[in-house]
Amino acid sequence: MRSLITRPRMLAVIVTGAALTLTPLGGQATANRPAGQPSDCYVPSAGAAAKGGHGADTRDITVAEQKAIEAKTADLLKAKAARGIAVPKGALAAASVPVYINVMRDSAGNGDVTDTQISQQIAVLNKTFGGQESSSAANTGFTFYLAGTTRYNNTQWHQDKQSSTYRKQTRKGGKNALNIWLVDFGYLGIATFPWDYARNPGIDGIRVQYTSLPGGSATNYNYGETATHEAGHWFGLYHTFQGGCTSTNDEVADTPAQSSSTSGCPEGRDSCSLPGLDPIHNYMDYSYDTCYTQFTPGQSTRMSNMWTAYRA
Template sequence: MPLSRHLTSLAAGAVAAGALLAVAPSGTATAARPEAAGCQVNESGTPAFAARGGTGGDTRAVSAAEQKRIQADLEKRLAAKKGATAASSGRIGATVPVYFHVMLSASGAGDVTQSQIDQQISVLNRDYAGGKSSTAADLGVTFTLAGVDRYKNNSWHQDKQSSTYRRQTRLGGKNALNVWLVDFSYLGIATFPWDYARQGAIDGIRVQYSSLPGGSIANYNLGETASHEAGHWFGLYHTFQGGCTATNDEVTDTPAQSSATSGCPAGRDSCSLPGLDPIHNFMDYSYDSCYLEFTQGQADRASQMWAAYRA
């Protein structure tokens, strides 16, 4: 199941009791997926809730027990590969082909320019090379544009029939990042690398098209949604995964935090464990302009995940 980084679009359905309702093609209201409660926007297009998660969590539930199983499977796979070089180096050391699928409405709404796509690739390369901060880790990834296609389909544009359209349009292997640009109730949704074996046909990230560089969403239009979602695709949890626990996000150099960040609140400390909240980390929920870094611990985890599941 996917992860999501929410932003309810201007045409989204009503929210009741914390659950987003969506209108089905027949016109009847149907309950959205459990992970679909999210951040609404007001009429100006800016988020009505500052936090990316809004009123609901943006990830499928990953319990402490499931985290343990995932970690055990990771260690088993790495052991079978005898500590793959990439996993032990703290750098992924790979070139990732990126396929963009622009899902337009029948009238052409939801389009982005080639310049925006090129800028998005540049943002990914900068962020994953540690280019925004002297303290940021270099994950050793080069993203290259492998292809762009455009489809005109109202349902696909609105992320309806998502499993169907992803199966029909996904390109490349397990090492290829597929990015579907849609107009939906989130900023983004991603799949985990450990789910590729059973969900490979829909593997990738879905991104609100207006979050690309130059897009229309205030505070979320610098292209960092794709960097955040790609982090999940590489196997990183949110920095607030599990709340104030020693396990937290399985990364030792991201201080534990109890909840997602809203905006860019310097000095936020939501947890009694050591360290201020990592509000500048790409895997928190801060504004795009607040994002500065992945840590070396996250680079280590991502390289292990790559060696185990995507190499």
């Protein structure tokens, strides 16, 4: 996770909500500087994963658990194939994903974003998952549409306090629905993994720093690709530097191993002796938004498998 500048906060709480149901690709906004780090933004039991900053940015997944997740996924895919729920060999799961935007404002209205900015964020998701930023990028087969926007006035929720509680109270849709909570915290984003949905469905989704939406004020990270990165976790991708310089790495063969996350856009970075330069242009690294250009075909296949196993 990328750490962000902190500032003191008032803790007055007003719990209200106003629902706005919008059509797909509707909406624009202004944003302020990132705010204080919440006390409960990292939830190990929920499969949290965050983009940028320092400290733990995914829940701790040991090598043994990583192997267990792969075995469980294979078993689920086999069982679903036996029931006729499978993707033909060589094809990908294709799905139109409903997106629910939950705007967490404080009691003074800080943290709001405009409908245009929300529309632009959905467009970024469709562009990045559609492989439209590079000739070498994979089209994952997933598209997104705005299923609804709800705005809440609650200072603690805005700061990502009581995160498990507010997510359970506000999450919408089923396991195929991507919920995005826009908050003001010390990170750029936090996500849950698909294999954790069954044990804690109420908190499934991604939390995103509201200033990272297109046109926001998060310098170097305001093109909306924080949501792309976090959604990648939601679909079952690890960071490209998962496991460091190991052959297993992120369980994707066409993302070269890297020893650590990237900062900025250092062309030619090569942090491992294994073949290939660091995949600094991959959405699952920690590069600047302007450096990001692709998911790989291998990542696309993994997302397809994870969707079929856990969200289809």
